[in-house]
Amino acid sequence: MEKKTKLLLGGHMSIAGGFYKAVQAGQSIGCTAIQIFTRSNRQWKAKPLEQDAVKKFKEVLKSSMIQKVIAHLPYLLNIGSPNLKTRHASLAILKQELKRCDTLEIPFLVLHPGSHLDGSQQDCLDRIVKGIDSVLKSVDSKTMILLENMAGQGTNVGYQLEQLGYILKNVKQKKRVGVCFDTCHAFAAGYDFCDKKSYEAFWKKFDRVIGLKKLKVLHLNDSKRERGSRVDRHEDIGKGKIGLEGFALLMNDKRFFSVPKILETPKATLQTYAKNMKVLKGLLSDRSKKLLHV
16 A cells, blocks of 8 residues: 655745744644745845744644745845846845754745846856855755746746756756746746646656756646736636646646645635635545545
């Protein structure tokens, strides 16, 4: 008899009132994985971690059903920026966040790769590689940086698998960098995985260009806009352009059973997360349910 795997599913939770509050909020709707910001998403500065807050977070987490916590870097960061001041400030936060995640014992830190602005994409990619190398060289952390694929909006890089593959191939400490795959972003960037044929072709390409072993977290978001729009607009599961079949294929793919699946719904309330989690669980086949602790 095959050993059952725990379904790791949840949403992005607020840390307002304390880190432990995010755990309690996730627990209240049945999350087994959550994502958080460890600081304000709108500011460059962060309050230092307080020992009591860290201790309480770990205690509440240990007694909860939540198996994985993922951290996300603020959207302000641009480690690929041609502006030296912006790049240095972004790298400083990346360094700080790795240390904070290590203190909180958070295994994954999600990073939007960056934007080239008025520079070239290639130069931007090279700056990202150089920046990640410099940070990882200076920080002794168990936390892995996860590059998130982007929608291709504006001058963002990382919307093509080949761009992520380039970064992963060229960073020196390869074991400390992985990928967070966002369904909405990939769809908006032009990738099709909405039926069985296109789904299998897409993941075959992903494995060839990046490697399935590099996939550590999934962001499950439907898309308000059509495929190839390069517009990043999330929608509730099944109400967007991706459709339920694409998510059913992901939810029932044994290769991803142990990969944490995080929702980032457009209205980030506990009610919308609970509703979307219910939809995703409803897509599981009878066979998958036998193989998963749901």
